[in-house]
Amino acid sequence: MQLAVPLASLLTFGTHWLFSKSAPPLETHSYTLLFWEILGVSIILAIAQRFWPALREWMRHMSPIFTAAILLVGVWDMITSGFRLLPLPYFPGPASVLRSLIIDRGLLADSTWHSLALLLSGYTLGVIVGLISGVCIGWSSSVRYWGMPLLKVVGPIPATAWIPLAMVVSPSAIVSSAGLVALAVWFPVTMLTASGISNTRASYLDVARTLGAGRAYLIFRVAIPAAIPNIFIGLFMGLGASFLTLVVAESVGIKSGLGWYVSWAQGWAEYGKVFAALIIMAGFFSTLMTLLFKVRDRVLVWQKGIIKW
Amino acid sequence: MVALAETEPSSVHVQQVTKSFPAPDDPLARRQALGDISLSIAPGELVSLVGPSGCGKSTLLRLIAGLEAPDSGELLIGSEPINKPSAERGLVFQDPNLFPWLTVRRNIEAGLVARRVLHEKRNEVDEFMRLVGLQGFADAYPYHLSGGMAQRVALARALINHPKVLLLDEPLGALDAFTRMRMQDEVLRLWENRRTTMLLVTHDIDEAIYMSDRIMIMTQPPGRIDRVITNALARPRDRSSSEFLQLRSDILELLHFAGDASAMSD
Numbered sequence: 001m002q003l004a005v006p007l008a009s010l011l012t013f014g015t016h017w018l019f020s021k022s023a024p025p026l027e028t029h030s031y032t033l034l035f036w037e038i039l040g041v042s043i044i045l046a047i048a049q050r051f052w053p054a055l056r057e058w059m060r061h062m063s064p065i066f067t068a069a070i071l072l073v074g075v076w077d078m079i080t081s082g083f084r085l086l087p088l089p090y091f092p093g094p095a096s097v098l099r100s101l102i103i104d105r106g107l108l109a110d111s112t113w114h115s116l117a118l119l120l121s122g123y124t125l126g127v128i129v130g131l132i133s134g135v136c137i138g139w140s141s142s143v144r145y146w147g148m149p150l151l152k153v154v155g156p157i158p159a160t161a162w163i164p165l166a167m168v169v170s171p172s173a174i175v176s177s178a179g180l181v182a183l184a185v186w187f188p189v190t191m192l193t194a195s196g197i198s199n200t201r202a203s204y205l206d207v208a209r210t211l212g213a214g215r216a217y218l219i220f221r222v223a224i225p226a227a228i229p230n231i232f233i234g235l236f237m238g239l240g241a242s243f244l245t246l247v248v249a250e251s252v253g254i255k256s257g258l259g260w261y262v263s264w265a266q267g268w269a270e271y272g273k274v275f276a277a278l279i280i281m282a283g284f285f286s287t288l289m290t291l292l293f294k295v296r297d298r299v300l301v302w303q304k305g306i307i308k309w
Numbered sequence: 310m311v312a313l314a315e316t317e318p319s320s321v322h323v324q325q326v327t328k329s330f331p332a333p334d335d336p337l338a339r340r341q342a343l344g345d346i347s348l349s350i351a352p353g354e355l356v357s358l359v360g361p362s363g364c365g366k367s368t369l370l371r372l373i374a375g376l377e378a379p380d381s382g383e384l385l386i387g388s389e390p391i392n393k394p395s396a397e398r399g400l401v402f403q404d405p406n407l408f409p410w411l412t413v414r415r416n417i418e419a420g421l422v423a424r425r426v427l428h429e430k431r432n433e434v435d436e437f438m439r440l441v442g443l444q445g446f447a448d449a450y451p452y453h454l455s456g457g458m459a460q461r462v463a464l465a466r467a468l469i470n471h472p473k474v475l476l477l478d479e480p481l482g483a484l485d486a487f488t489r490m491r492m493q494d495e496v497l498r499l500w501e502n503r504r505t506t507m508l509l510v511t512h513d514i515d516e517a518i519y520m521s522d523r524i525m526i527m528t529q530p531p532g533r534i535d536r537v538i539t540n541a542l543a544r545p546r547d548r549s550s551s552e553f554l555q556l557r558s559d560i561l562e563l564l565h566f567a568g569d570a571s572a573m574s575d
Contacts, residue, residue, distance in 0.1 A: 204406060206371075206406075207406045208419070209375075209376065210395070210399060211419055211424075212420055213423035221419075221423075222408070302411075302451075
């Protein structure tokens with residue numbers, strides 16, 4: 001069981017070695033190196049876990065998924081560079097993707113940085129505006145009367161559909177892209193915040209009133225905390241929408257970021273780089289999602305909690 | 310204990326109050342919830358309001374709390390008219406309605422925060438937690454608490470404002486029989502300690518007899534006060550004494566629930 005990961009990497013690398021005899025060694029050098037590293041680390045861990053129970057627990061939990069991932073890379077290798085079942089250059093093997101990743105690491109890091117800056121500025125703006133408009137719509141019936149129809153008509157338009165207009169209106173492509181991301185985030189955050197606020201249990205508000213609460217207390221200390229679970233749903237939906245909008249805005253508008261990198265690499269038919277960028281994106285976006293989950297778990301401890309008595 | 314006897318209890322006067330609500334089945338019609346209610350509660354008195362469900366007990370309590378306005382008539386606290394909710398009239402519901410996002414301590418502090426006096430009165434929070442026996446649970450969230458503990462937090466949260474009147478809307482109705490009896494003693498202890506005026510809505514006749522100075526019996530909608538019974542039994546009361554049981558059967562007879570044939574005939 002503990003040797004599943006080293007065995008899988010041996011198997012995957014063995015198939016690679018069999019198939020890649022004809023390939024230039026430069027292509028596969030870093031891939032070979034990677035597998036020696038995985039093999040080494042996994043053998044060291046397999047030995048270390050004998051003396052370290054916490055590590056053993058973790059490995060028992062994680063080793064099936066790691067094994068599967070490594071075998072999947074092997075299957076990918078076999079389909080592409082092995083039997084050449086998929087047309088080149090659209091489907092490069094793992095070795096050449098890894099090579100692109102290493103060769104272009106500077107540009108990729110730079111693109112990731114630009115995407116992160118754009119995403120965070122747009123997301124933050126969208127969340128702030130969305131929270132404010134959501135609270136106003138949820139709390140005040142007159143704001144709801146005028147705001148809700150606007151929200152229902154304008155909100156569902158995909159933010160990317162505004163791209164032609166945004167290009168014309170905005171002074172710079174960066175500003176218009178950030179604005180589009182913000183717009184994509186704003187709609188779900190507003191919608192979910194408003195529904196959370198307006199569904200605050202009436203008895204919480206009644207209790208607060210008999211405790212001497214004024215309007216500020218009712219909004220900020222009762223309605224908003226009560227709406228937090230809903231608000232988080234909006235934040236998650238907004239994050240998903242922001243990824244989509246970011247990539248589209250980058251590939252048509254501005255000349256930086258991972259979205260731009262993908263379409264640029266595609267233009268040169270360097271599909272190794274396209275896949276490299278996709279791998280970076282997967283890591284980048286899922287890290288942000290995970291971070292948001294962690295924030296939620298911290299903020300909503302009162303919903304689940306750990307200790308029972 | 311100096312802090313606990315800060316506010317003088319106040320009298321409550323309800324004068325010819327009526328209240329109706331839109332009927333649920335017909336938006337144009339109105340359903341009469343309270344028809345001409347008058348009552349007075351002396352300062353420091355503990356009065357129970359007993360009656361079948363739907364007779365408007367809770368509506369009357371919400372009117373006194375200031376959460377609803379009457380159609381006609383007047384409500385006074387001492388000599389002040391009631392026109393909006395206020396911290397001087399605490400309200401405890403059957404559901405403790407603790408704010409689930411706040412710890413026990415922060416729930417109890419809520420009234421102080423709402424009135425912006427937390428700084429001056431922070432030391433009272435510990436005192437009230439001790440008063441209701443929750444010292445060890447300061448940092449627990451409400452979902453950790455049993456029903457009885459949650460209701461004690463709700464009581465402490467209402468009492469920390471030193472209300473002149475405490476309104477209790479079936480506060481023990483959701484508790485099991487043993488917890489309920491223990492909590493009745495607890496509420497009585499708080500009342501004897503602080504002499505707050507208390508109005509207790511209950512559908513448990515034993516609870517009304519065990520706890521209150523006077524028992525007001527309300528009838529079917531539109532709600533009216535049918536009878537007021539002065540409960541002169543000496544405290545602490547014995548639930549199994551013959552006087553207790555006699556009073557109980559008298560009240561059941563008034564409510565037409567007595568087991569004998571004469572009560573069944575009408």
